[in-house]
Amino acid sequence: MADVIATHRLTKFYDGRPAVDGLDLRVAQGCVYGLLGRNAAGKSTAIKMLLGMVHPDTGRAELFGEDCERLRPETRARIAYLAEGHPLYRWMTIGEAVRFARGFYRTWNGPLLEQILDHFGLAPRAKIRHLSNGQRAQVSLALAVAAEPELLILDDPTLGLDAVVRRDFLGSLIQIIQRRGRTILFSSHILGDVERVADRIGILVDGVLRVDCPTEHFKDSIRKVVLEFTHDPPEMPACPGLVSTWRVGSRLEAVIVGYSDAHRRLAESLQPHSLEVIELNLEDAFIEYTRGERRALPIFIEEQAHAKSDDLQGVA
């Protein structure tokens, strides 16, 4: 499959700090790619660079083999872009927004648009300023899809939507994906959304793409190892795949990518009282992967001590 999106060492600095740092990303045709990252990880900047809205300091990006800084109108017509927050002209009615958008495209699937608006229960005469965030997201999606794009780029499309609307929105997105195998790149920090839709994920941490693999592979390869000791826990020795460690009370937690027997033997060599290996869902895996090192919080230990003494008093 040809790469619809390709970036090479794409880098952007803001105030001397890299917002996106050497991004090498390839998204094949038909792929649904979830770009994950915490706030300010560089997701929106990366997406804006793909669409020529932000100019990279170094590196380059291509969509359909065309330099993103000089996308021709014909190429833009093949790409739908939902910007963060679903910006629309609030003074327009939905009907006016449709007429405005339709004016720029040669291919326009009016019946599909009507179906989608009808599905969401959106009346063409409704003013956009009177719509909720979720309804604005639905209008944006309908307008984007009506132009029959081959590539959809969605910047945090479910941001600010409640759980029900989010699920409905994603359901519609899945239906759209199933039409003619479109390529989709979408960013999010809601992992459940990505898990439901994406078949490949990338994780940006401080502007650097740390993970780029199939969704299932990421979930399968990351484990949290919990070691209980009867004394203060020792340091976890450095080893390949060790993402982070955290000591709290007599417990040592380690997050490891590509967990194997070698890791188990290493953990057992610390002679813990007990050893537990926990499988993580995507959200937990993402949080553990992107959180980095944590400091032990003494207050938790004090609370534990208080709780223990309270328990003892209760028994007495």
Next chain:
Amino acid sequence: MPRAMISKELREVLPVAAAGLALYLVLLAGSMGFNVNYVGYDLLPYYIGGQPRGIPFLDGEFAWTFGLTSAALAIGLSLRQTLGESARGTWLLLLHRAEARSWLIGMKLLVGGAVYLVCAAVAILLYAWWAATPGTHASPFAWWMTLPVWQWWLSMVLVYLGGFLSGIRPGRWLGSRLLPLAAAGVLVFLVQLVPQWWLWGVAVVVLLAAFLATLIFHVAAVRNY
């Protein structure tokens, strides 16, 4: 394509154009001798009215007040078209339309510039129509008398373009951001000093307008959104 863009831009600048026309009407009413000094505000004499004026168009104060009103309209239009998009976060929506960025910006400039020129021309023609009507004032009228005001009318295109450049140009410090607008304002005054205005003055205005438009297209192409 042009229809969708023109219709959208016209709808967005309509309130500014209406406010500009209202200002012109107050100015004209004052010039025609109607008392429009409802708020007791007398900074600009021609907004006061209530007393007979000198010869229409040849009284220097009219041209000056007309120029200020035109500048207000031009600035209002240009900032509405630029800062309006920034405030609503709709640059991303607009610039991803299946058209070249220069085309989209060019359409904005054409619509905004045309709205300014039409509104201001309507004001001049209304005043000229009143001045040409016998019995309205005790002085002669000839069309050449309107030329100084047309001069301001055309020059204020530079203020519109300067305002547009200020609006589209990112800048953290308000002073540096307003620099193009301030520079355009100074240029408008300097241009009035050009001799044989309808020959050389027009040429200078056209050249300066082309320069400002080039800067606008350049900034629109290289800035981050």
